[in-house]
Amino acid sequence: MTLNCIAVDDEPLALKLVCAYIEQTPFLKLVGCYDSAIEALQGLHEHAVDLIFLDIQMPNLNGLNLAKALGRDRIGTAPMVVFTTAYDQYALEGYKVDALDYLLKPFGYDEFLRAAGKARSYVERFRSPAPAPVALPEPEEEYLFLKVEYQLVRVAFRDILYMEGMKDYVKIYTEGSSKPLLSLTSLKALEEKLPSRRFMRLHRSYIVSLERIQAITKNSVQIGNINIQIRGQYKEPFSQFLSRWTR
Secondary structure, X not given: OOEEEEEEOOOHHHHHHHHHHHHOOOOEEEEEEEOOHHHHHHHHHHOOOOEEEEEOOOOOOOHXXXXXXXXXXXXXOOOEEEEEEOOHHHHHHHHHOOOXXXXXXXXXXXXXXXXXXXXXXXXXXXOOOOOOOOOOOOOOOOEEEEEEOOEEEEEEHHHEXXXXXXXXXXXXXXXXXXXXXXXXXXXXXXXXXXXXXXXXXXXXXXXXXXXXXXXEOOOEEEEOOEEEEOOHHHHHHHHHHHHHHOO
16 A cells, blocks of 8 residues: 655755655655645645645644645545644644644654554555546536745636746736736646636637637637637647537
8 A cells, every 4th residue: 555645844954854754665655745835735636645744833824724724625535644843832733633643853764654654554444445436527626726926826717818828937817807917837837737628729829718708710719808819730629619619
C-alpha cells in the first residue's frame, strides 16, 4: 500500500527535509511540496492525497485552519494530518482537529517514520480499498485558482469572458471588471485546466467562453465589444462545435 503525501511548510529547509523523508520512505509517494497553506489548497484539488505533513505557524492561513477546513469539506474522506511544528503548545489544538500525530521540530527520520507508520496502520485497519473506477463522471469544478501577483485568486468559470495569451503571462477578462487579471502562466497550461465543454481555443492567443459568444461570422466570434478571429488549426474544431450548436 502506498500513501500519496504532500508537505506544507513556509520554512524552506524544513520543507526540503520533510520532502526528502517522504521520498526515502518506500510506502509513501510525494505528490507535492508547498510553502503555504493556500498553495496546498490548490494542490489538493489537483491530486488525490492520503496524508499531509503540515506546519502550523504560517502566514495568511495557518495549518490548524487548513486542517479544520479539510475536515468540514471532506467528511469521511479528508486526508490524514501529521502536524510539524517547533511549538509544543499547539499539541492540544492539533488533536482537537483529529490530527493523526504531532512531530516537534527538530525531529529525525526515526520519529518521522513512526508517524508515517501510524498513518499506514490506520489506513489498513479503518479504510476500505479504493473502489474500482465507475462510468459516472466526477462532479466538475466550477472555478479555478490563478496566480495573480503574489496570491492565488479564485475565479468562477461563469465569470470568464475570454483569455488572451501574451509572451510571459495571460490576461483573463471577466464580467464586471474593467481590467483583466494578469497571471504568470501560459495559455496552454490554462487550456488544460478548463472544461472543454465550456471553453474553446480559437487562436494561438485566445481562449473564449462558449456561453459568452454573442455573435458568429465565418471567421470570428463576438464577445461584448471585441471580435476574436478564428485562425489556423482551430478553425476545424470550432466548425464541428458550430455544426452541433446550430442543429
